Amino acid sequence: MLRFVSGWSYEEVLPYYLKSEGSRIRNADYRYHNTDGYLGVDDVYQSPLVEAFIRAGEELGLPHIDYNSPVNSFGVSTVQATVRGGKRSSAARAFLWPIRDRPNLDILTSAFVTKILIDQDTREAYGVKFKRLGKLYKALAKREVILSAGTFNSPQLLMLSGIGPKHHLEELGIPCFQDLPVGQNLHDHLTFPGVSFLMDQDIDLDNQRVLSNISRYIEDSTGPLTSLGGVEGIGYIKTPISTNPQDQPDIELIFVGATLASDYGVATRLGMRIRDDVYDSVFRPVHDRNQWTIFPMLLHPKSIGWLRLRSANPYDRPLLYGNYYTDPGNEDVRTMIAGIRFVQMISDSAAFQRYGSRLNPRPMEGCQHLPFDSDQYWECALRSVSVTLHHQVGTAKMGPPEDPGAVVNNLLQVYGVGRLRVADCSVIPKALSAHTNAPSSMVGEKAADIIKEYWGVTSF
Numbered sequence: 001m002l003r004f005v006s007g008w009s010y011e012e013v014l015p016y017y018l019k020s021e022g023s024r025i026r027n028a029d030y031r032y033h034n035t036d037g038y039l040g041v042d043d044v045y046q047s048p049l050v051e052a053f054i055r056a057g058e059e060l061g062l063p064h065i066d067y068n069s070p071v072n073s074f075g076v077s078t079v080q081a082t083v084r085g086g087k088r089s090s091a092a093r094a095f096l097w098p099i100r101d102r103p104n105l106d107i108l109t110s111a112f113v114t115k116i117l118i119d120q121d122t123r124e125a126y127g128v129k130f131k132r133l134g135k136l137y138k139a140l141a142k143r144e145v146i147l148s149a150g151t152f153n154s155p156q157l158l159m160l161s162g163i164g165p166k167h168h169l170e171e172l173g174i175p176c177f178q179d180l181p182v183g184q185n186l187h188d189h190l191t192f193p194g195v196s197f198l199m200d201q202d203i204d205l206d207n208q209r210v211l212s213n214i215s216r217y218i219e220d221s222t223g224p225l226t227s228l229g230g231v232e233g234i235g236y237i238k239t240p241i242s243t244n245p246q247d248q249p250d251i252e253l254i255f256v257g258a259t260l261a262s263d264y265g266v267a268t269r270l271g272m273r274i275r276d277d278v279y280d281s282v283f284r285p286v287h288d289r290n291q292w293t294i295f296p297m298l299l300h301p302k303s304i305g306w307l308r309l310r311s312a313n314p315y316d317r318p319l320l321y322g323n324y325y326t327d328p329g330n331e332d333v334r335t336m337i338a339g340i341r342f343v344q345m346i347s348d349s350a351a352f353q354r355y356g357s358r359l360n361p362r363p364m365e366g367c368q369h370l371p372f373d374s375d376q377y378w379e380c381a382l383r384s385v386s387v388t389l390h391h392q393v394g395t396a397k398m399g400p401p402e403d404p405g406a407v408v409n410n411l412l413q414v415y416g417v418g419r420l421r422v423a424d425c426s427v428i429p430k431a432l433s434a435h436t437n438a439p440s441s442m443v444g445e446k447a448a449d450i451i452k453e454y455w456g457v458t459s460f
């Protein structure tokens with residue numbers, strides 16, 4: 001996945017994915033899955049409509065694959081979820097709970113790190129400053145400081161500690177200790193929830209059925225409430241627009257047996273911050289209708305963002321500039337339109353036509369002046385309601401010393417500062433053909449081995 005960084009090729013990181021995974025997936029290729037790791041991976045509830053998604057994919061030449069095996073990059077599948085026993089297998093639940101009583105582990109909740117402490121003479125990190133319940137503390141590192149505050153807050157903490165672009169730090173009055181391109185290179189996955197289809201038959205995962213299954217979920221953690229917000233299937237395709245390597249998909253298809261309208265606009269719309277007028281134009285008129293959608297997700301955007309400090313105050317949230325759909329060739333928009341066209345082909349398949357699937361004909365607010373379903377219309381719609389899926393990476397980019405964009409080396413060590421590593425999604429140099437939760441665990445697992453090997457210990 002990080003094929004350009006030594007030690008981080010697919011073959012080299014696979015063991016770390018496997019180490020963390022405790023999979024129960026029914027149709028998995030178990031050469032590429034593990035069953036006894038900490039992180040629960042399971043099937044979730046599937047409506048009958050996901051079967052139509054799989055059949056439609058096959059009609060269009062996409063085989064039914066295990067998308068987490070490298071055997072085939074393109075195909076369709078039911079979704080594999082980080083879930084155990086019908087509940088989310090979060091990083092805390094999977095990795096921390098089982099070991100929380102270890103005598104050599106302290107877990108501090110409500111502790112907010114404000115700065116990395118760096119010895120100006122030795123140029124080595126030796127601890128962190130943090131605030132907890134109104135009091136300031138210093139924690140001193142026995143061997144080194146491992147920063148794992150995520151793609152937004154790791155770069156923020158580095159910059160607050162004087163590690164970042166010199167001119168930017170100086171603007172804010174932060175003395176620059178090490179001039180590095182921290183916060184540049186923000187890669188993200190955009191998706192589009194605005195292409196949806198109506199049906200004549202009631203087989204979607206609609207709100208009524210979800211609500212009526214609360215007792216089933218409480219009793220044995222099964223049923224529609226185990227679904228990932230309605231996501232039931234995943235597909236990977238390569239559009240004709242793609243300039244990516246041959247084996248690399250450019251669009252992920254996220255099949256949902258429902259739409260933004262299925263919860264009457266009370267939850268998903270708010271989570272995705274869809275404006276009222278946009279929601280009212282497309283979705284409100286089809287409340288109570290049978291419907292489904294596929295969110296096309298742009299896997300390898302050409303538009304790259306950045307992150308800046310708002311101020312030198314650690315409690316001020318950093319400023320994020322996604323720069324979405326700004327690449328000079330408009331390749332990102334054209335790829336998404338090609339993705340929408342593929343989604344329409346899925347609706348036109350025999351598998352979906354048996355349910356009378358057809359495009360929701362309501363034009364989106366702000367785009368009504370354009371011919372409905374033209375490329376111009378979809379570009380307008382894409383620019384109106386594309387949303388992030390929060391797969392941000394790259395703001396403390398891993399790369400070799402000759403890479404001017406690199407912040408950490410392949411051992412996750414920050415260039416120019418001793419005893420300081422970063423181990424989270426911020427080090428992943430570019431957007432992946434995958435979501436980022438499992439990769440963040442992989443980075444953690446590999447970091448643990450790197451650190452143990454570096455210090456010549458088998459455990460801490």
Ligand SMILES: Cc1cc2nc3c(=O)[nH]c(=O)nc-3n(C[C@H](O)[C@H](O)[C@H](O)COP(=O)(O)OP(=O)(O)OC[C@H]3O[C@@H](n4cnc5c(N)ncnc54)[C@H](O)[C@@H]3O)c2cc1C
Binds near residue numbers: 149438
């Ligand atoms: C709403 C949402 C939905 C998502 N859904 C999916 C999904 O379905 N599938 C998927 O694969 N990925 C998903 N992701 C992405 C995935 O969750 C992230 O990529 C992953 O959690 C990143 O891991 P990380 O360790 O890099 O950072 P994080 O998980 O963000 O961990 C960083 C931690 O550092 C803590 N922290 C930050 N600053 C400080 C500070 N100053 N002091 C102390 N602690 C601090 C934070 O509280 C946090 O606990 C989703 C993300 C979001 C936001």
